[in-house]
Amino acid sequence: MSEQQAKAGHRARPTSENFTAFIASGWAPRSTQLPDLSEPARWASPRREALSAAFPGERLVLPAGGYKVRSNDTDYVFRPHSAFAHLTGLGSDREPDAVLVLEPLPEGGHEPVLYFLPLAPRDSEEFFADSRVGEFWVGARPTLESMAAELGMRTEPVENLRDALAKDAGLVSLRVVRDADTQVSAMVEEVRSQSGLVQSAQEQEAALEADAELARRLSTMRMVKDDWEAQQMREACAATADAFGAVVADLPEAVRRGRGERWVEGVFGLHARHSGNGVGYDSICAAGDHANTLHWIKNTGDLRPGDLILIDAGVEIDSLFTADVTRTLPVDGTFTDVQRRVYDAVYAAQCAGIEACRPGNTFKDVHAAAIRVIAQHLFDWGLLPDGVSVEETLAEEGQWHRRWMVHGTSHHLGIDVHDCQLALREDYMEGTLAPGMVLTVEPGLYFKADDELVPPELRGIGVRIEDDILITADGCENLSAALPRASADVEAWMADIWRR
Numbered sequence: 001m002s003e004q005q006a007k008a009g010h011r012a013r014p015t016s017e018n019f020t021a022f023i024a025s026g027w028a029p030r031s032t033q034l035p036d037l038s039e040p041a042r043w044a045s046p047r048r049e050a051l052s053a054a055f056p057g058e059r060l061v062l063p064a065g066g067y068k069v070r071s072n073d074t075d076y077v078f079r080p081h082s083a084f085a086h087l088t089g090l091g092s093d094r095e096p097d098a099v100l101v102l103e104p105l106p107e108g109g110h111e112p113v114l115y116f117l118p119l120a121p122r123d124s125e126e127f128f129a130d131s132r133v134g135e136f137w138v139g140a141r142p143t144l145e146s147m148a149a150e151l152g153m154r155t156e157p158v159e160n161l162r163d164a165l166a167k168d169a170g171l172v173s174l175r176v177v178r179d180a181d182t183q184v185s186a187m188v189e190e191v192r193s194q195s196g197l198v199q200s201a202q203e204q205e206a207a208l209e210a211d212a213e214l215a216r217r218l219s220t221m222r223m224v225k226d227d228w229e230a231q232q233m234r235e236a237c238a239a240t241a242d243a244f245g246a247v248v249a250d251l252p253e254a255v256r257r258g259r260g261e262r263w264v265e266g267v268f269g270l271h272a273r274h275s276g277n278g279v280g281y282d283s284i285c286a287a288g289d290h291a292n293t294l295h296w297i298k299n300t301g302d303l304r305p306g307d308l309i310l311i312d313a314g315v316e317i318d319s320l321f322t323a324d325v326t327r328t329l330p331v332d333g334t335f336t337d338v339q340r341r342v343y344d345a346v347y348a349a350q351c352a353g354i355e356a357c358r359p360g361n362t363f364k365d366v367h368a369a370a371i372r373v374i375a376q377h378l379f380d381w382g383l384l385p386d387g388v389s390v391e392e393t394l395a396e397e398g399q400w401h402r403r404w405m406v407h408g409t410s411h412h413l414g415i416d417v418h419d420c421q422l423a424l425r426e427d428y429m430e431g432t433l434a435p436g437m438v439l440t441v442e443p444g445l446y447f448k449a450d451d452e453l454v455p456p457e458l459r460g461i462g463v464r465i466e467d468d469i470l471i472t473a474d475g476c477e478n479l480s481a482a483l484p485r486a487s488a489d490v491e492a493w494m495a496d497i498w499r500r
Contacts, residue, residue, distance in 0.1 A: 015129070024123035034149040040089030040319055041151045043228040047221065048087050052102060052110040054217055058173040060102040060110070061165065061188055062087060062218075063181035067096050067132070077278075081180040082320070082415045083218040088114065088151060091319040092277050095141075099161055099184055104172060112153040115161040118144045162187055169195035175214040219422035222414055224436035229414065230470055232321035233438050236276070237468055237479040239315040240323035243271035244483055247311065248494055251303065251331060260303030261285040264311060272315040280322025281417045284312035287331065289449040291462025294407060305332035308339055310464055320415050324440050325480045326466035333494035335487055338457045342445055343487050346463045349373035349443040350485070353409050357441065357469045357476040361433050367409040370443040375401045377445075383454060403453070404446055410439045413468055435473050442466030 051060065064084040067075035078096045085091050088100055098116035105111055117133060119141045120126040131137045148155045156164070161184075165174065169191050176188040189207075192198040198207050225233065247267050254260035254267075264285040272279045286296040287303050291310035303309060309331055314323035328343060330336075335343060353370035375390045378401050384393055385400055393400045412420040412428070419438075420428060433439075444464030447454045465485055470477040484493045 015125075020123065020125070020128075023128045024121075027122055034146055036149070037152045038089055038150050039228070040091065042089075043226060044087055044089040045152065046226075048102065048110070048112055050221060051087065051217065055102075055175065055214070056108065057104045058175055059104060059165070060214065061174065061176040061184065062100040062102075063177060063184040064090070064095055064098040064100075064116075065180045066183075073131075079277075079320070081177065082222075082419075083177055083215075084180065085320050086218070086222060086415055087112075090151070097158060097181075099158065099181070101161075101164060103164070113164070114147060114151060114153055114155045115158045115164070116147065116155065117141060117158050118147070118155075162191070165191045166195070170197060173197070173210070175210050177215055177218065178208075178211045179215070216422050216424060219420045220424070220427050222416075223412060223420050223423065223427070223431070224434055225414060225438055225470075226436070229321065230436065230438070232317065232319050233323070233414065233468065233470065234479055236280075236315055236317045236321050236323040237325070238482065239272070239275040239317060240313070240325050241480065241482040242275065243268045243313070243315055244311070244325070244327060246271050248329065251309075251329075251494075255303045255305065255331065258302055259300060261287055261290070261299035261301045261309075264303070264309065265299045268311070268313050272313075276315045276317035277320065278316055280314040280316035280324065284310065284326075286310045286312075286462070289460040289462070291328065291464075292446040292448045292460070294446070303331050306336070307331050308335075308461065308463065310462055312464065312466065314417065322413070322415075322417050323468055323480060324413055324417050324466065325468060325483065326442055326464045327483060327485075327490070328463045328465060329490060329494065334491055339461060339463075340487050342447070342458065342461050342463050343465075345374070345377040346443055346445050346465050347486060348377075349409075350441055350465045350467070353441040353443060354467065354469060354476065354478065357433065357439065357471060359433055359435055359471055359473065359475075363410065363429055363431050363433060363439070365433075366439070366441060370409040370441065371401065371405065374405050374443055374445065378404060405444055406446075407442075407444070409443050410441055413438045413440055433471050435471050437471040438479070439469055439471075440466055441469055 062084050064080040067078055070076045078093045080090060080094060084100055095116050098114060101113045101115065102110035103113055126134050128134060128136050144155045165188060174188050174192055176185050178185045192207060198204050247264050250267050254263035257263055265283045268283050269279055282297040284296050285299045287301050287309040288307045290296045290301050291308060308328050310328045312326040314325055316322035330339065349370040352373045353366045356366045356369035372394060375393050378384050379390050388400055392398045411418050442464055446462045447458040449460040451459055468479040470479055484490045
């Protein structure tokens with residue numbers, strides 16, 4: 001019995017055989033037409049082959065994960081684990097509790113098998129009475145046959161999973177994505193123990209490291225996007241640009257209504273949900289001094305003419321690829337002189353960072369290029385401590401500039417907003433940029449309202465500009481270039497909003 005079913009047990013009603021027969025009767029026949037192999041699944045196949053080559057002869061277990069409780073017997077909207085989505089092609093809210101197993105073959109390579117909960121017959125208790133998975137409650141699920149056709153792999157009922165993991169368990173090593181589903185991880189550990197694979201503390205430690213190595217490999221292999229993934233990123237950025245446009249058009253209403261940060265969040269979320277799966281992360285809609293709180297997601301403030309609003313948001317499309325874009329906008333459409341001075345400094349830093357997005361450069365080169373511009377402006381404005389040069393603040397033992405830009409300039413982006421996070425430092429921070437990588441470039445300057453080390457006119461101004469950059473063979477492509485960046489272009493974009 002599921003946790004949700006147990007909580008709802010006091011609401012359960014007894015059913016007679018006659019009632020069950022009545023519920024099962026009078027339905028039109030189900031369609032037996034099978035779907036074609038899906039486009040995402042076609043691209044997922046070579047990814048599985050690459051993973052197979054890295055772990056020959058081992059059984060690899062990749063759960064989708066299950067529902068997570070939001071409150072009592074209600075769940076959050078399901079999102080499959082990123083590694084599962086990447087290797088199956090199943091996105092959006094597809095197949096909670098499913099598990100992809102790469103089964104080693106005697107002749108080499110692996111056979112992919114998807115274990116999941118298939119469509120239940122209409123004469124089953126589940127069809128009518130199960131509020132967690134029942135068709136009456138959450139809709140029809142695929143059959144074993146339709147899922148096999150869609151994904152191009154063998155499918156099995158999830159109830160067969162434990163026996164499959166235990167088969168030849170003493171002879172076949174097991175690796176599992178541990179953070180995806182605690183119940184599946186516990187099942188793997190039990191199989192390892194009962195088969196004699198893991199007995200001692202040393203063997204347990206080795207098993208945990210083997211699982212961690214699998215997770216690292218899955219994370220690292222997402223660094224370089226294939227052509228389909230690159231197109232998904234373009235589509236996510238296009239949808240995000242449309243959502244930003246809708247926000248800008250509705251800024252007067254956000255001002256008029258009060259609590260305008262929430263209005264901005266809602267407008268963006270409406271368009272994200274309509275054009276894709278939803279937002280890729282909680283939107284930051286930070287007006288005035290709130291922009292100086294880097295992860296301001298409370299979004300409770302008002303919008304006032306004369307203030308800036310920093311909007312950091314992205315649309316996650318149905319394939320689960322997400323954009324991550326930031327624009328800092330004058331609420332009334334025109335920068336003040338001091339706002340423009342800060343904005344133009346950040347823009348110059350971002351241009352330098354984007355220029356460094358070239359194959360052969362390192363990931364760190366992007367930050368180094370952008371932060372040098374930030375440091376130079378802080379020096380020119382007299383904000384660095386007396387006697388501290390640009391070179392001294394950029395040195396590892398310096399870093400005074402970080403008071404006003406605490407974060408890094410970039411991160412990898414893709415099926416997760418902070419993608420590839422489990423990759424080794426040598427592959428990520430120390431890694432070399434290659435065609436197919438997608439990363440953000442997002443410098444900022446943040447002058448808190450109570451910062452007495454900056455002139456009064458700068459206090460309360462926070463600016464960040466962020467775009468999503470695809471590394472190409474001879475440079476880069478700004479995937480979010482449809483949204484204006486330069487201060488004059490931003491003002492031209494917003495010019496007619498307050499004249500309507």
